[in-house]
Amino acid sequence: MSEVVTRALPVVSTRIYPRGGLDVLSRNEVARLRDASAGGMHDLLRRCALAVMTSGSASDDPRAARDLYPDFDIQVLQRDRGLRIELVNAPAMAFVDGEIIRGVAELLFAVVRDLAYMAIELGPQYAADLETSAGITDAVFGQLRNARLIKPQEPNLVVCWGGHSISREEYLYTKEVGYELGLRGLDICTGCGPGAMKGPMKGATIGHAKQRQKQVRYIGVTEPGIIAAESPNPIVNHLVIMPDIEKRLEAFVRIGHGIIVFPGGVGTAEEILYLLGILLREQNAHLPFPLILTGPVVAAPYFEQIDHFIRMTLGQAAAARYQIIIGDPLAVAKAMKAGIGQVREHRKAAKDAYYFNWSIDIPLAFQQPFQPTHEAMAQLDLHHGRAPHAIAADLRRAFSGIVAGNVKEEGMRRIEQFGPFEINGDPDIMAALDALLQAFVAQRRMKIAGDYRPCYRVVT
The missing domain is CATH 3.30.1850.10 (MoCo carrier protein-like)
Structure with missing residues (x-):
């Protein structure tokens, strides 16, 4: 009662x-x-x-x-x-x-x-298992299987990344892309929150309804530190809470058959750098993995900034792993459908599972949880002369720390107590990083409402 x-x-x-x-x-x-x-x-x-x-x-x-x-x-x-x-x-x-x-x-x-x-x-008695790359991947698989997300079926899952704080025009564009994906029988997986995480799901519901598809998946993948700031949107029908951001990111890559990136802020930049750092490894060079950056025409400058930052910090090889499509939802859906077809053929030939990407090599540096303390942020190695995937790993950590300072309770408490994080490295990398972050602030991509007070300081 x-x-x-x-x-x-x-x-x-x-x-x-x-x-x-x-x-x-x-x-x-x-x-x-x-x-x-x-x-x-x-x-x-x-x-x-x-x-x-x-x-x-x-x-x-x-x-x-x-x-x-x-x-x-x-x-x-x-x-x-x-x-x-x-x-x-x-x-x-x-x-x-x-x-x-x-x-x-x-x-x-x-x-x-x-x-x-x-x-x-995943309790303390299993801590030793989580010190190896294979052990962490097994833990990710176990949690996803326990959530009943691991199901043998044809590849059709599109991961959509993007910001929770986006403009109305950008949000409507994510719905249009989702609609085209839904018409082609593709399911949607996002970070489960609002904005670019909700729009593709909402659009796909109409596409799926028109095709009379009933068994559809709108998967939300989150983690305890961020769920309170990005509560699940009402369309999510499969929710899984991973233990930390690194296992959340690995879950996206393992279960998704392709990724679409919409406009976003530091969290989206973190996701892009995570994926590119993995794809740049020699062990993964042969793997098909469709990656599309897209938004409406008004978002073109945003992707120009992202593209410039990636080329400057990670090189042309990183830029070759994605394509940018502006203002054309139909082209995005067709390109993703074709890319997933290539993924299917490769998995079939390699006798790899359709439902979990075992073949992609994710090194331990991308899997170990990063605790964004002031000391850890100051010690990030953002200098030239390192392998691109190693630079990508530390850039990802830098953005992860800013996300923590922006929306995670523990990170916000650290900022309130000790002031902004300090990030330092080679002058040109720091200048590009600062310009990108300042653009996010100017475009109001850091916070849904209210004035934004930076939780970081770039030292050049």
Whole structure:
């Protein structure tokens, strides 16, 4: 029985029972989720659950939902006949007539499922396994399989990257591209948030509907540090929370058959550098992996800046791994469809799985979690004379640190306590980096609303 409480922001206290995909947990898993001490995960569970229950929020401050609903709590209880989730002072926006919205409930169950998996399967006793590249890849596979995202089927999954803070014209363009992808039977995977993460999914729903496709996937891949700032958009029907940003990025590359990049900010730049750093390795030179950078005509200067930065820092070989298509959603969809066809033929010839890209070589430097402390950011090696993929790895870390300072609670606390991160390197790299970041600020790509205060300082 639900009890509705009237406050400044309406809340609901109720209990729900998971259906499908989360039927039972062990007593150990439930204890870890309930325990707020000794390494327990209750606080993390509460933050992630609140994020999915405020789906569609226009804020990118990870503390906003917590401040709006300070009395929210969630408890996972083991019962003889299965699980029971108790919600106390939950956001009323997640309910209709006292009943939780089905899509919200599914995302909530995904949160419990993934955090329980992390607590047990990726716990301290398995730390040694996560010190090797193969061990980390196995961990990524295990988490994706536990989320039921690993399914043998024809290659058709397009990963779409792009910013959460984009213009209306750019957002409408992402919908047009998604529509064309949906007409061609391609499913969508994004970072699960708003903006360029929502638009392709929304457009694809119409394309899929016109083709009368019912079994379609709108996959959202996130991680605990960012989900509160980029809560899942309402179209996501498969959510997975990876343990950290590096495993999140590896998940995109392993399950996706091609990637489309829309306009974005530092998070998008981080993703591009991550992928290019991998594709530039000699071991991956032969692998087909369609990568398209696209946006409306007004976004042409944005991609010119990105392209110039990549050519200057990583060289022409990096630029050869992607194509830029401006203002033509149809051309983007056709190019991606053709590229995925090449991926299929290569996987078939190599006897590699369609559903998980085992063949691509991801070195340990791209897999190990980077903790963006002030010391770690200052020690990044952004100098010429290194292999392009090594420079890409440290550039990726630089952008990852800025993302943390912008929208992750721990990173924001560090900035508030110690001031901006300092990034240094060769003068020409620093000048190009500073120009790119300043352009992001001027174009309001750093924050959804309000004035942006830089969390970084480029030392030239």
